[in-house]
Amino acid sequence: MEKRSAFLGCFVLIFAAVAFSAPPSFAQKKTVKACQEEWRANKAANEAAKITEKDFVAKCRAEAATPTATTTTAAPAAAPKPVARKPADPKQAEYARERACGKEWKAEKAAGKVQAGMTWPQYWSECDKRKKAAGM
Numbered sequence: 001m002e003k004r005s006a007f008l009g010c011f012v013l014i015f016a017a018v019a020f021s022a023p024p025s026f027a028q029k030k031t032v033k034a035c036q037e038e039w040r041a042n043k044a045a046n047e048a049a050k051i052t053e054k055d056f057v058a059k060c061r062a063e064a065a066t067p068t069a070t071t072t073t074a075a076p077a078a079a080p081k082p083v084a085r086k087p088a089d090p091k092q093a094e095y096a097r098e099r100a101c102g103k104e105w106k107a108e109k110a111a112g113k114v115q116a117g118m119t120w121p122q123y124w125s126e127c128d129k130r131k132k133a134a135g136m
Contacts, residue, residue: 035060094128097136101127 035057039046046056105123108114114123 030061030064032057032061035064093136097128097131098124100131100136 036053038060039051039053039056046053101124104127105114105120
């Protein structure tokens with residue numbers, strides 16, 4: 001009984017620590033003061049570009065909130081997709097076809113290219129036949 005009480009007590013303490021800990025905020029806005037300091041550091045360049053402090057601060061705070069705007073390096077070119085090999089096991093081959101068809105289904109459904117009234121089982125049947133004919 002003591003072990004159970006000790007376990008329950010530890011569980012409650014851990015749960016409380018996790019529940020009341022501050023979650024990290026990944027997309028925090030910069031403060032107005034921080035943006036103003038940035039503007040003042042590059043005041044000559046900003047004035048030459050005819051950027052007002054107010055506009056700079058607004059843009060600075062908006063960019064800080066978006067995670068994609070904080071990265072300044074260009075994304076590397078996409079690597080070519082490896083050619084899908086047909087698995088030796090028939091069950092693995094079926095699984096691979098099902099996953100590939102599932103991705104196609106989601107993409108086509110999001111783009112509105114799926115015929116009206118078509119369900120996943122119907123789509124899967126047609127797609128499976130296509131993939132088998134293509135050698136997958």
